[in-house]
Amino acid sequence: MPQLRKNPVTREWVIVATERSRRPTDFKPGEDLAHRPAFSPNCPFCPGNELMTPGEIESYRAGSTRPNDPGWSVRVVPNKFPALMVEGDLDRAGEGMYDVMNGVGAHEVIIECPEHDLSPATMSPRQVEEMLASYRARCVDLTQDRRFKYINIFRNHGRVAGASLEHPHSQLIALPMVPQNVLLEVEGCARYYEFHERCVYCDMVRQEIGQGDRVVSLNDDFVAFCPFAAKYPFEVWILPRTHVRSFADETESRLRAFGAILQEALVRIDYCLNFPAYNYTVVTAPINQERERDFHWHLAIMPRLTVSAGFEMGSGVHINVTAPEDAARHLRNTTAPAMAAVESNGQTSSMP
Amino acid sequence: MPQLRKNPVTREWVIVATERSRRPTDFKPGEDLAHRPAFSPNCPFCPGNELMTPGEIESYRAGSTRPNDPGWSVRVVPNKFPALMVEGDLDRAGEGMYDVMNGVGAHEVIIECPEHDLSPATMSPRQVEEMLASYRARCVDLTQDRRFKYINIFRNHGRVAGASLEHPHSQLIALPMVPQNVLLEVEGCARYYEFHERCVYCDMVRQEIGQGDRVVSLNDDFVAFCPFAAKYPFEVWILPRTHVRSFADETESRLRAFGAILQEALVRIDYCLNFPAYNYTVVTAPINQERERDFHWHLAIMPRLTVSAGFEMGSGVHINVTAPEDAARHLRNTTAPAMAAVESNGQTSSMP
Numbered sequence: 001m002p003q004l005r006k007n008p009v010t011r012e013w014v015i016v017a018t019e020r021s022r023r024p025t026d027f028k029p030g031e032d033l034a035h036r037p038a039f040s041p042n043c044p045f046c047p048g049n050e051l052m053t054p055g056e057i058e059s060y061r062a063g064s065t066r067p068n069d070p071g072w073s074v075r076v077v078p079n080k081f082p083a084l085m086v087e088g089d090l091d092r093a094g095e096g097m098y099d100v101m102n103g104v105g106a107h108e109v110i111i112e113c114p115e116h117d118l119s120p121a122t123m124s125p126r127q128v129e130e131m132l133a134s135y136r137a138r139c140v141d142l143t144q145d146r147r148f149k150y151i152n153i154f155r156n157h158g159r160v161a162g163a164s165l166e167h168p169h170s171q172l173i174a175l176p177m178v179p180q181n182v183l184l185e186v187e188g189c190a191r192y193y194e195f196h197e198r199c200v201y202c203d204m205v206r207q208e209i210g211q212g213d214r215v216v217s218l219n220d221d222f223v224a225f226c227p228f229a230a231k232y233p234f235e236v237w238i239l240p241r242t243h244v245r246s247f248a249d250e251t252e253s254r255l256r257a258f259g260a261i262l263q264e265a266l267v268r269i270d271y272c273l274n275f276p277a278y279n280y281t282v283v284t285a286p287i288n289q290e291r292e293r294d295f296h297w298h299l300a301i302m303p304r305l306t307v308s309a310g311f312e313m314g315s316g317v318h319i320n321v322t323a324p325e326d327a328a329r330h331l332r333n334t335t336a337p338a339m340a341a342v343e344s345n346g347q348t349s350s351m352p
Numbered sequence: 353m354p355q356l357r358k359n360p361v362t363r364e365w366v367i368v369a370t371e372r373s374r375r376p377t378d379f380k381p382g383e384d385l386a387h388r389p390a391f392s393p394n395c396p397f398c399p400g401n402e403l404m405t406p407g408e409i410e411s412y413r414a415g416s417t418r419p420n421d422p423g424w425s426v427r428v429v430p431n432k433f434p435a436l437m438v439e440g441d442l443d444r445a446g447e448g449m450y451d452v453m454n455g456v457g458a459h460e461v462i463i464e465c466p467e468h469d470l471s472p473a474t475m476s477p478r479q480v481e482e483m484l485a486s487y488r489a490r491c492v493d494l495t496q497d498r499r500f501k502y503i504n505i506f507r508n509h510g511r512v513a514g515a516s517l518e519h520p521h522s523q524l525i526a527l528p529m530v531p532q533n534v535l536l537e538v539e540g541c542a543r544y545y546e547f548h549e550r551c552v553y554c555d556m557v558r559q560e561i562g563q564g565d566r567v568v569s570l571n572d573d574f575v576a577f578c579p580f581a582a583k584y585p586f587e588v589w590i591l592p593r594t595h596v597r598s599f600a601d602e603t604e605s606r607l608r609a610f611g612a613i614l615q616e617a618l619v620r621i622d623y624c625l626n627f628p629a630y631n632y633t634v635v636t637a638p639i640n641q642e643r644e645r646d647f648h649w650h651l652a653i654m655p656r657l658t659v660s661a662g663f664e665m666g667s668g669v670h671i672n673v674t675a676p677e678d679a680a681r682h683l684r685n686t687t688a689p690a691m692a693a694v695e696s697n698g699q700t701s702s703m704p
Contacts, residue, residue, distance in 0.1 A: 002436055004454070004529070005451070008450060012532045013531065013532070015436065017455070085354060095580070097555050097556065098360060098559075099357070102355060103367060103369070152666055154665075155662055161661060162659045171662070184668075279665055302665055307511075309631060311523070311525055311633070313631055315504050315531035315532070316534075
């Protein structure tokens with residue numbers, strides 16, 4: 001019998017169609033994401049091609065090298081085709097019954113490493129840390145701009161996940177409003193807090209760790225699990241185990257622990273599902289306003305194994321063909337060449 | 353400068369990124385949806401293969417033919433791999449902090465015509481009417497079942513739109529709850545009504561017809577336009593010009609007018625965009641409860657020209673690379689072989 005499961009924060013229902021249940025090997029990746037060249041001469045993000053991008057906003061680089069020259073390890077540049085423009089005041093206007101704002105915002109690209117063929121699953125732990133540190137530095141900097149109400153960090157991996165360039169990169173969009181999905185979460189957190197006087201995500205972390213069947217891995221500071229009302233097969237969330245409102249509030253040592261569990265989750269997804277396309281996104285507290293108090297930031301990894309169709313687009317209800325408990329079990333049981341190294345590192349351990 | 357536009361019903365913001373604006377020819381279809389065989393021997397929906405589907409629920413057929421034999425023009429069957437099961441009581445339970453319901457519902461397939469190679473753009477007007485009449489008959493029938501709170505009718509056209517079978521078909525899912533997206537619309541309609549004492553969609557129809565620049569076509573009973581805050585390039589909505597709460601409330605003669613404008617919109621999309629994949633979905637009032645009063649049903653056609661990525665999935669904010677005004681102008685200016693026939697019919701006419 002299929003099940004309907006409700007997201008306790010957003011109140012969205014998901015159909016877990018167990019009759020259609022699929023094993024990891026039933027999903028066939030449409031593109032080869034495991035084999036790419038280490039350097040691609042025409043790639044605007046490869047070293048030596050720095051002038052093919054707009055001038056860099058920030059970079060981690062060897063002390064003696066200059067901005068927009070090679071020698072960087074992480075490089076942040078404006079998106080060449082931005083969805084929003086950073087210059088200008090925030091004009092609001094009506095157009096009859098409609099509301100419109102001019103498209104003020106920031107759209108930046110975080111080039112994660114010089115190597116064309118890596119990803120956060122295969123980068124060194126140090127590279128992952130620098131990538132995360134640059135996420136945070138950009139959040140802190142952009143929060144100064146009072147026009148912005150939300151900063152969305154996301155990563156598109158593979159063409160079917162919307163990546164138009166192969167070279168490993170994340171993106172950041174700063175928005176002049178709080179987007180609908182985040183508002184739903186903010187309202188859900190507040191509603192739960194009002195009723196229970198506890199954070200909904202803190203409760204979720206406790207229940208998931210206690211129950212264990214949806215946990216993929218955990219370390220002292222973070223837990224990775226397949227959410228109860230997962231919209232997508234093999235969706236994985238990573239949450240701070242204690243209440244941390246915003247990604248920008250994380251410390252350097254906690255980001256190291258976060259990098260370790262993120263990398264482990266991505267390695268498990270790669271080897272369990274044969275290097276699928278995926279998206280991940282940081283869901284964090286809104287900025288420059290009051291609506292942030294009860295938030296508990298998290299990261300959602302969404303492998304692109306199935307196609308959303310008219311039902312999902314019309315109703316907002318997703319049909320998930322793999323029960324999250326099954327997905328977590330498969331991910332826990334995955335062994336990968338890189339796994340041994342991560343585990344001997346002592347930073348993360350899977351649940352029984 | 354990009355624009356942020358707000359859906360006046362759901363309050364969702366959309367980014368219209370005019371700097372990235374794309375013309376119809378910039379979108380390249382990934383599959384050939386214009387050329388299919390008229391009959392496909394292994395297709396479970398082709399005539400003669402009726403026993404490859406579960407037994408039919410309803411059909412339009414020649415008087416002398418029997419159920420599950422050839423001779424039908426429209427055929428409704430249960431989905432062989434249903435997302436929800438029609439048998440059983442609606443059990444609700446808690447699982448710690450989570451809510452769960454068993455997956456009671458109906459999942460039906462409307463096989464739109466015997467011909468494997470047609471679509472609602474190329475079927476005869478009579479076939480489109482029968483397809484719509486069967487949509488309505490199934491809605492009326494399933495509304496009798498008090499377990500159901502919403503009936504979602506949708507069509508997936510092409511593989512990238514989620515269609516797993518080529519043969520022209522629509523689907524229907526009856527749900528034991530009102531899905532999130534419909535709730536947002538119900539609440540938005542009620543909020544607007546409370547403030548203005550007018551229906552938001554009635555106002556929208558008036559403004560769109562008065563302004564004209566987003567209108568694709570209109571007839572006496574319906575209007576087709578590209579919505580102000582369209583999430584997708586070349587998204588088209590069709591609305592009743594007068595206040596009609598539910599799709600099931602439509603009369604036979606009005607469904608004829610709806611069929612004509614739907615067919616015209618799909619023909620324009622086919623010829624303007626070189627036969628793209630698309631989804632359409634009927635958005636209508638919930639059933640078996642009070643939450644239906646202020647609703648105004650409509651149909652949304654969403655061509656699948658771009659890929660949703662991490663930003664859209666995380667924030668719920670869509671980036672639309674074609675301004676709805678441009679999309680409507682391109683659709684209005686499209687000429688197609690079938691167009692002359694539709695127009696000489698006198699049922700629809702495009703705006704200047």
